[in-house]
Amino acid sequence: MSDPAALTALDARRSVPSRQLGEPGPDAATVLRMLESAVRVPDHGKRVPFRFLQIDGDARAALGEFLVERAQQRDPQVSSAQLEKDRQRFNHAPLVITVVSRIRPDAKVPAEEQLMTVGCVCFALLQAAQALGFGAQWLTGWMAFDAAVHAHLGLTEEEGIAGFIHIGTPKTEIPERDRPDPQALLQLWTGTA
Template identity: 35%
Template sequence: MAHHHSSLDFLLSRASTDNLVEPTPKGEQLRNILSAGLRAPDHGRMRPWRYTVIKGKHREAFAQVVLEAMERQEPDAPSAKKEKRRDRFSNMPMIIALGMHIVPDGKIPVIEQEMSVAAGAMNVLNALHAEGFGGVWVTGPFCEDRALLESLGLKDPHRLAGFLFVGTPEKPVEGRKRPDIENYMAVWKGEPITFDADAG
């Protein structure tokens, strides 16, 4: 049982961070980390995961694509926000786009396909943590931009669940204090449930 206990401690120790530096996973290690995403629950074997890796000299060109998507989707965004986003996409050690290959009229509801992509992303974040790396999941209105999606091989109706910034944590990751589980769990005993988190 000791092994399971340490695995659980490991899962409880994961936290997002964007204080990331080189190195990043590569080669077989990167393939294994992304393969963890494919272990997510996948009702109907829809296989909706599409991962695009952006690294090295290509980051700056991709940051420009992101900036143009922001100009279209968030024209009123302050220039400081646009510059920050361009800077992050230019300088994060590695970026992984979380593509969603969606079948809208199939036998599996779209939300279940989206949940499979989200579960896959969480597996990838846990796999990064297991290998000594860190990451953070980022989204925004720019992720809806059709030209950006097309550049990532995601033609309509396929979409994007956001991006993972990936690298090695610059300093030990101090996870924000998580809420007490007692507020978010209940035991059903035949009566309607109320959660402490919803009280008041």
């Protein structure tokens, strides 16, 4: 049995570290095409518990400077190496799509299920970027969970950050890594405890 092209693409997926992503990034039409694929996820009740923020150009460095200020507020003893890491965090890939979660109370769709939809969006965006010839990495870090960063990015109090998807052209080929053995993870349930 030969593998269909879609499975071949899934099997070829790998994260490209953000430091290994450079120009060129996708143009505006390509970004929209990626997002068209990313929104085709399971979404019980069509709640659309997500939205996107595009961070590119000079906004990447501006966010890095804010992160330095915020890191110093959070920990006055933070090292200069950590501050420089935070300053450069968004400067490697030419494009960062922030996937914002909008989880709302819903009698039919639990918050956990909505959050899984948002996670699927992040993964589908990685797949779409790779399908269009780009590399991508899904990152979070402390800033994804910091209320001041959320406010700085214009999120409401009910919103969160599921991930920063860094997208660009890979500077180098990324080697395959060990993957779990699906057979070792599969258990047959026979209907009895």
